[in-house]
Amino acid sequence: MxxxxxxxxxxxxxxxxxxxxxxxxxxxxxxxxxxxxxxxxxxxxxxxxxxxxxxxxxxxxxxxxxxxxxxxxxxxxxxxxxxxxxxxxxxxxxxxxxxxxxxxxxxxxxxxxxxxxxxxxxxxxxxxxxxxxxxxxxxxxxxxxxxxxxxxxxVYRERLADLTRRYGTRQTIRVFYQVWNQPLMTLASDQYVTDAIERCGGINIFADLPGKTATVSEEAVIERQPELIVAADGDADEMVFARWRALGATPAVDYDQLVLLPPDTLVRPTLRLVDGLHHLCEAIEGARQAIHESGDSST
Structure with a gap:
């Protein structure tokens, strides 16, 4: 110094x-x-x-x-x-x-x-x-x-521990987190949002890729069969999911589990991260109830 x-x-x-x-x-x-x-x-x-x-x-x-x-x-x-x-x-x-x-x-x-x-x-x-x-x-x-x-x-630590305890051991949901539409980008292993998904009882379907972000293909996403597709974009609307609805062929589309999260709360490392985690856990829990608790064991 x-x-x-x-x-x-x-x-x-x-x-x-x-x-x-x-x-x-x-x-x-x-x-x-x-x-x-x-x-x-x-x-x-x-x-x-x-x-x-x-x-x-x-x-x-x-x-x-x-x-x-x-x-x-x-x-x-x-x-x-x-x-x-x-x-x-x-x-x-x-x-x-x-x-x-x-x-x-x-x-x-x-x-x-x-x-x-x-x-x-x-x-x-x-x-x-x-x-x-x-x-x-x-x-x-x-x-x-x-x-x-x-x-x-x-307060932050207490909320983080509570959300992890409440959702972390529930039945796993496969999650595709869409960072960008064109080119199609997602989060990889070296990203705290991958940890957030796991704390909610989910798994990032591209957690095996190195780095913080990765460019992927539509085919790769479909091959990994996400049960939930999420995006966080302040300017986005449901059109961000139009490509997936048109392509189909994933449980997320079959069960209409495509969710827009509030922008910034998960991507900025601030006290609002636990708010973002709460919204993410709710989205994953919604997919869990829609798919696994519906009695569909094919996914």
Whole structure:
């Protein structure tokens, strides 16, 4: 971690006065310190913006990346580029005392450049359902929101455990999760939504493929006989499933188990993930009742 001379001086003065700095370890393994709660924060990813609002820090965000649209107040924040193309000059002009970055989205070069310019950068990476409350707690430690973060994290963990306990051991449903229509894309093994499907008593039919996403063919989907087809798209409607209805030949179509999930709740690693998990579990349970509990043993 690079610390500017000014920040080092403030830390020394704080130590001399008997106060303690705020500190947390980020997902790059660096211990990041601040002499006092940050007053000017820049967020470099939409889910980070949302996490900051969860800690009631919205009034301290002076810049955010594109697509930071939740809660609605985030839509009016000044933009500092997109996750993969950061406007460094704009960030410097905003004079942040903390920049919160997304490790895999922003990339190591961008993060290193910001630190080289003397900015305090806290790097986050929520790669699993269970990582979200941990990330929130560490962000709370660094921003002086420890108690609030601990409370929100506890509620999240309780809901996650409850949903897993309620649905995880029920009869398995084969699920096709459609990420994109053209080209046809789905989720692969290295994706926390695959874990979410399993927690609901389902199985991602393409969990054997490597990586986070995969391009697949219609024939491959039909061959694996999904019992539920889901999609999550804010601009989509039932037309997203038109191709499957036309093709038929799957239990999902035979039993009309094609479900649009609320957008963003499952694809952004925030506290709303458990809301998305709840909707997913309900969709899987609906397919379970429609197919297996109908007495059809052919699937």
């Amino acid at each position: 690079l610390i500017t001379r000014g920040l080092a001086g403030l830390l020394l003065a704080c130590w001399a006065l008997g106060c303690s700095a705020l500190e947390a370890v980020d997902d790059s393994g660096d211990a990041v310190s601040l002499p006092s709660p940050p007053q000017r924060i820049v967020s470099l990813a939409p889910h980070i913006t949302e996490l900051l609002y969860s800690l009631q820090l919205g009034d301290r965000i002076v810049g955010a990346s594109a697509y930071s649209d939740y809660p609605p107040a985030a839509r009016s924040l000044p933009r500092v580029g997109s996750h993969d193309r950061v406007d460094v000059e704009r960030i410097l002009a905003l004079r942040p005392d903390l920049v919160v970055a997304w490790r895999s989205g922003n990339g190591p070069q961008t993060i290193a450049r910001l630190r080289a310019l003397g900015l305090t950068v806290f790097v986050l990476e929520s790669a699993s359902l269970t990582a979200v409350p941990d990330v929130l707690e560490r962000l709370g430690q660094l921003t002086g929101r420890d108690s609030l973060a601990a409370g929100e994290a506890r």
